[in-house]
Each structure stands twice: as C-alpha cells, then as structure tokens.
Amino acid sequence: MMPIAHGMIAWLVAVLFGKEVNDRRLMVIAGVVLDIDGIFILFDDALFYEYHHTFGHSLVFGLMVALVASLLSVDKIKIFFGALSAFIMHIVADLIGSNWPVTIFSPLSDLTIPSSYFLTNYQIYNIVNPIVFIVCVILIMIIMYYREISPIEFISEKLDKYIIERIFPIKFKSDGEISE
Numbered sequence: 434m435m436p437i438a439h440g441m442i443a444w445l446v447a448v449l450f451g452k453e454v455n456d457r458r459l460m461v462i463a464g465v466v467l468d469i470d471g472i473f474i475l476f477d478d479a480l481f482y483e484y485h486h487t488f489g490h491s492l493v494f495g496l497m498v499a500l501v502a503s504l505l506s507v508d509k510i511k512i513f514f515g516a517l518s519a520f521i522m523h524i525v526a527d528l529i530g531s532n533w534p535v536t537i538f539s540p541l542s543d544l545t546i547p548s549s550y551f552l553t554n555y556q557i558y559n560i561v562n563p564i565v566f567i568v569c570v571i572l573i574m575i576i577m578y579y580r581e582i583s584p585i586e587f588i589s590e591k592l593d594k595y596i597i598e599r600i601f602p603i604k605f606k607s608d609g610e611i612s613e
C-alpha cells in the first residue's frame with residue numbers, strides 16, 4: 434500500500450485515541466515507521482526483497498514502538514494502545530493491499546501471514562487500494578469539517594488551520610450559526 438495511505442490510516446486512528454497534537458503525531462509515526470524495512474530500496478534491490486515486510490512489520494517491533502510513543506506522550510496509556518493500533522492497522526492494510534506476505538514475529542519466528550492471495554494483483558492495485566484511499570479521504574474531510582483538524586497538523590498546526598479555513602470558508606464565516 435502507498436505510504437500516503439498508511440499515513441492517512443494512522444492519522445485516523447490517532448484522532449480516535451489522542452487529544453493532544455503531539456500525541457497524534459507520535460501515533461502517525463507508529464503507523465508508518467514499519468516501512469523502515471523497505472529502506473533498502475534506495476540502494477540494494479536484493480536486500481529490499483529479502484527484508485521488506487520483515488523486522489519493521491513485526492509485532493515485536495510494534496510493541497517497542499508503542500512503548501516509546503507512550504513514554505514520549507502526554508496521555509501515556511491511551512497512546513500506548515493508539516500507537517499499537519496504528520501499527521497493527523498498517524500490517525492489516527499491507528495484508529489486504531499488497532501481494533507481499535508479512536513476517537509478523539520477525540526476528541523471533543519465520544511465521545509469515547500470507548497477503549491477499551485470494552485477490553489478483555489487478556484487484557489489489559486497481560480496486561482495493563483506490564477504495565481504501567478514497568474512504569480515507571472522505572473520513573478526513575468529515576473530521577476536517579467537524580473537528581477542524583487534518584493530517585497537515587503533523588507538519589504544522591498553523592498551516593493546518595490555514596488550509597481548513599480555506600477549504601471550508603462557509604463554516605468559518607458563519608461560525609455563530611453552526612452549532613458544535
């Protein structure tokens with residue numbers, strides 16, 4: 434699945450668990466950091482094919498990531514579970530949105546979870562992934578309207594506010610009329 438889709442899914446999970454913007458940022462990181470095992474694509478194809486969907490996509494790593502996110506967060510217990518959920522959602526998305534198995538307990542076990550073997554590549558890349566992408570965009574637009582936040586807050590809260598005000602000018606011009 435595309436990294437941008439993973440980022441959007443992670444942010445949607447983050448909105449469910451986190452009240453503080455920094456806590457949400459930590460959960461977004463937890464939901465995308467898995468692809469660190471794909472870093473080899475930059476310099477060695479063989480290593481990429483050997484290691485992608487292994488140590489980064491392992492629940493062992495996921496527990497460590499959730500623990501670190503929790504320690505750095507304000508709302509520690511909630512963010513532990515939020516970060517773990519974001520991490521697991523990435524694995525789920527890869528399982529349905531790719532044809533690449535995941536070594537889920539790497540490096541402790543070689544057990545692999547097969548990805549969408551019941552779907553063809555065509556169905557994965559031309560149907561499943563675009564649907565997931567569109568659903569994410571719709572959910573994000575709804576949250577942008579009602580909660581006045583978007584994934585752009587990851588980079589800058591100011592920029593986020595600026596963009597939302599321009600996408601939904603009606604809401605901000607007649608704020609008094611719209612009840613929250």
Ligand SMILES: [Zn+2]
Nearest residue numbers: 467468523527
């Ligand atoms: Zn991945």
